[in-house]
Amino acid sequence: MLSISFGGLLRRPEAGAALGLVAVLIFFAIFGGVTFLKPGGMASWLNVAANLGVIAIPLGLLMIAGELDISVGAMVPFGAMTVAVISGHYGLSIWLGVAVALSFGVIVGLVNGFLIIKTAVPSLIVTLGSLFAVQGIVLGLTVLITKSTSVALATEGPAKAIFGDFVMGGQLQVMVLWWMGLTALYIFFVHFSPFGNWIFAMGGDKVSARNAGIPTDRLTMILFVLSSTSAAFVGMCQAILYNSAQVAGGQSFIFNSIIAVVVGGVLLTGGFGSVVGIFFGTVTFAIVTQGIYYTDFDRNWSSLIIGVLLLGAVLMNNTFRHMALAYTPKKGGK
Amino acid sequence: MSFMKTIARVMATTALVAAGSAAMAAEIAVIGGSNDDAFWNIIKKGIDDATPAVEANGGSVTYLRLVNYDNFAPDVVQLIRTAISMEVDGLVIPNWVPEAEDPAIKEAIAAGITVILMNAGGADKAIELGAINYVGSDEYVAGVAGGEYFGTAGKKNILCVNTLPGAANTEARCKGVIEGVTAAGGTGVQLPLPTTSFGDATAVAEAIKAELLKDPTIDGVITISAGDADSAAIAVAQAGQATPAMLGSFDMNQAGLDRIQAGTQAFAIDQQPYLQSFLAVSLLASSIDFGTDLPVFPVLTGPGIVDASNIEATLAGVKLGAR
Amino acid sequence: MSAPILALRGVNKSFGPIDVLHDITLEVRAGQVLCLLGDNGAGKSTLIKIMSGVHQPSSGVIEIDGVAVGLPAPRAAAENGIATVHQFGGTFPLMSIGRSFFVGVEPTKGWGPFKVYDRKRANDIAVKAVRDFGITRIDDGDRLVGGLSGGERQSLAIARAVHFGARVLILDEPTAALGVKQATHVLRIVNEAKKRGLAVVFITHQVMHAMAVGDHFAVLIRGAVAADFHKGEKSREEITDLMAGGASMASLEAEIEGYMASHDGHPPPPAH
Numbered sequence: 001m002l003s004i005s006f007g008g009l010l011r012r013p014e015a016g017a018a019l020g021l022v023a024v025l026i027f028f029a030i031f032g033g034v035t036f037l038k039p040g041g042m043a044s045w046l047n048v049a050a051n052l053g054v055i056a057i058p059l060g061l062l063m064i065a066g067e068l069d070i071s072v073g074a075m076v077p078f079g080a081m082t083v084a085v086i087s088g089h090y091g092l093s094i095w096l097g098v099a100v101a102l103s104f105g106v107i108v109g110l111v112n113g114f115l116i117i118k119t120a121v122p123s124l125i126v127t128l129g130s131l132f133a134v135q136g137i138v139l140g141l142t143v144l145i146t147k148s149t150s151v152a153l154a155t156e157g158p159a160k161a162i163f164g165d166f167v168m169g170g171q172l173q174v175m176v177l178w179w180m181g182l183t184a185l186y187i188f189f190v191h192f193s194p195f196g197n198w199i200f201a202m203g204g205d206k207v208s209a210r211n212a213g214i215p216t217d218r219l220t221m222i223l224f225v226l227s228s229t230s231a232a233f234v235g236m237c238q239a240i241l242y243n244s245a246q247v248a249g250g251q252s253f254i255f256n257s258i259i260a261v262v263v264g265g266v267l268l269t270g271g272f273g274s275v276v277g278i279f280f281g282t283v284t285f286a287i288v289t290q291g292i293y294y295t296d297f298d299r300n301w302s303s304l305i306i307g308v309l310l311l312g313a314v315l316m317n318n319t320f321r322h323m324a325l326a327y328t329p330k331k332g333g334k
Numbered sequence: 335m336s337f338m339k340t341i342a343r344v345m346a347t348t349a350l351v352a353a354g355s356a357a358m359a360a361e362i363a364v365i366g367g368s369n370d371d372a373f374w375n376i377i378k379k380g381i382d383d384a385t386p387a388v389e390a391n392g393g394s395v396t397y398l399r400l401v402n403y404d405n406f407a408p409d410v411v412q413l414i415r416t417a418i419s420m421e422v423d424g425l426v427i428p429n430w431v432p433e434a435e436d437p438a439i440k441e442a443i444a445a446g447i448t449v450i451l452m453n454a455g456g457a458d459k460a461i462e463l464g465a466i467n468y469v470g471s472d473e474y475v476a477g478v479a480g481g482e483y484f485g486t487a488g489k490k491n492i493l494c495v496n497t498l499p500g501a502a503n504t505e506a507r508c509k510g511v512i513e514g515v516t517a518a519g520g521t522g523v524q525l526p527l528p529t530t531s532f533g534d535a536t537a538v539a540e541a542i543k544a545e546l547l548k549d550p551t552i553d554g555v556i557t558i559s560a561g562d563a564d565s566a567a568i569a570v571a572q573a574g575q576a577t578p579a580m581l582g583s584f585d586m587n588q589a590g591l592d593r594i595q596a597g598t599q600a601f602a603i604d605q606q607p608y609l610q611s612f613l614a615v616s617l618l619a620s621s622i623d624f625g626t627d628l629p630v631f632p633v634l635t636g637p638g639i640v641d642a643s644n645i646e647a648t649l650a651g652v653k654l655g656a657r
Numbered sequence: 658m659s660a661p662i663l664a665l666r667g668v669n670k671s672f673g674p675i676d677v678l679h680d681i682t683l684e685v686r687a688g689q690v691l692c693l694l695g696d697n698g699a700g701k702s703t704l705i706k707i708m709s710g711v712h713q714p715s716s717g718v719i720e721i722d723g724v725a726v727g728l729p730a731p732r733a734a735a736e737n738g739i740a741t742v743h744q745f746g747g748t749f750p751l752m753s754i755g756r757s758f759f760v761g762v763e764p765t766k767g768w769g770p771f772k773v774y775d776r777k778r779a780n781d782i783a784v785k786a787v788r789d790f791g792i793t794r795i796d797d798g799d800r801l802v803g804g805l806s807g808g809e810r811q812s813l814a815i816a817r818a819v820h821f822g823a824r825v826l827i828l829d830e831p832t833a834a835l836g837v838k839q840a841t842h843v844l845r846i847v848n849e850a851k852k853r854g855l856a857v858v859f860i861t862h863q864v865m866h867a868m869a870v871g872d873h874f875a876v877l878i879r880g881a882v883a884a885d886f887h888k889g890e891k892s893r894e895e896i897t898d899l900m901a902g903g904a905s906m907a908s909l910e911a912e913i914e915g916y917m918a919s920h921d922g923h924p925p926p927p928a929h
Contacts, residue, residue: 143371152589197752213761238535243564246561249533250533252529256530289530294547
């Protein structure tokens, strides 16, 4: 019985991601020493994982549904700049800045979703277009309004505490709590409510899903709104935390979140994956990128080590997916 | 006193009339970056402030700006050709793309135009092309100034955070910092961050914090850009060192200036773009009109260190659009 | 004799100037298997799309239970109990059997916002439904559909359609991509569906498969019903000849042999 349930665990979408996570933890516990596992060190990769994870999960759901949203790379600075201009440059209420930043996220998501549904142009192309368009809007408007590409923002009071402060002894970003909470919500909706089944069906075969009565268009809209609003949220929180917003930046979120999602066991072609897997993938990515700083490796080799570890994690995933597909209980396969 | 003033005014008027009729009054063109770019708006302020003196001598100054950076090299070359066809006497030009610009600049010089390189290019390039001077900053020299600042403050172990490793200018900045602090008796290392962290404030902050946790003897941190200093400030505050590491940055933004005012950042290294255009235009006009020859070569407008001692004046300059 | 569940009467379909179907009249009765035979391009897939509401006939009548109705959309067909199962089963290869079975109609437990997908119930129902069709190899609802054989996937799709109240099953070339053994599986399931009183439209170009389960046969040639006969009325050779457009298979074989004899045993070069 024990071996059967263990086999069952190995066939889950997050199995590879979980083992990959354990592997990199061991790797850095050996080469990074104790500092890496002390609260300060753990906070270091948890903070990075949280900011990435809030974007990676909705992006992962889009990928499970067979779509992609790379405009998140522009939504991070857009969210940051919106709150900085409204509440920093104009000195209006921080709550107004937060509300407008998030609404812009919703609007861009709706535009992305609408274009993809109506034109049937692949989402990679549509969101590539909105990536550049939003970057242009951020740069153009910021310079027009503030005559600069960097805007300062000083926040105090509850807004600072809720969106951009440190908690639990001043090491963890409050974003970590947001990330945990959102992950729990996503797990419920994707794996326990019927809603999640629709996402998988959409990614597996869109036409069959529509024939089975799933509102694929509405679902597509919701997922795009989720991803771009989440990215705007992360940008907004970073601006509040770092008291400043820059026009540039955010592009690394595109590849980093796709990597986290794929390391987390989501199939690039859609239809397969899990929220827990994406969670593990995000933590793995954060550990790999941050763990380097706790080791004695020459920093010039960072990218190489990151690349090799991530490739390893993805290969591990592939192996487990094949195991899941090849599994036939009667023949005693593994 | 009032007699002297009157004489001066009469003389100036005479000079103006004389210069106005003379063929040698300096017609100057300055080529610069796009309107969207805050840096080039400060450059414009320098040009605007230098223009009255040129006009007083009967000359003129035209600022030719790129509309955008989408078709960069061809557009810059086109602007140089525009200046040549305007039959200007002097040209101030950043040598951004040497391989594209050099032939056009040589053409301008062959057409009898006096050229000063500004902002990009350097002294060697000025000599090679036949420009009379280079007005701008030198990343390495700026780095050395930053390193010496740490050294003077008694800091011994400096981390230079490079979020764009491999780029010539950022590498030169960090190299300068390390050699500057080494000369002052300390040590320094570069922290090259992989591209996965570029533009992610948290990733940059956590990388710096990790280095501080791993090596608590680091007592100085400098970033290659103003935005990265926003992350570094959080990292330094988070690292929990007994004496927080001293923070400096190349370039400056409002948040950085606020930190210098509040005391959580020690300094920012400014290349002072205002001086680049102001001096370039003035030097060029004076050379064309009066044949002056500045023995200082190249003319470095930076590094200007902004710290607690001059933060108020700097902030005043920011308000006026000159910093 | 009661009215057929689904009947086409004088159905024509043209796409612009191209006539695809001419005057098709067919009846599908409960507990019977109608085999639609035809070569590629004979109009079989257009006919399926008309029966499943994807295309509308240019003229003619569609009757359900003897009443003339239209099938303006796939949903209308589904509401009338017409289910179409495509060649690859129309299932989601990377979903579990239980989840795939209940896509769009997930069973839940709990209430309000805490309604959760009832995995155990979904798995139990799905596994039972498939096993009732004789596919005993499927016993774990958490297995991925992609891990099933082609025949098992077809069976799953058919079981799903039956479970959700299908009265007419349209099976589009269910055996085309399968090996002999797998095809036997599917044929057994077609028989099982028939036994349960479903009407089955079985589209194929494999005469052997058709003859194994069919009660009623219609041969489609260039968009028209060339022959309409019942079980036992024609031999395999006759049907094959019909499908080949009337040219006798025997004469074709003779022709090929003749060609090879006159070309030192080389087969004729391919036509294209």
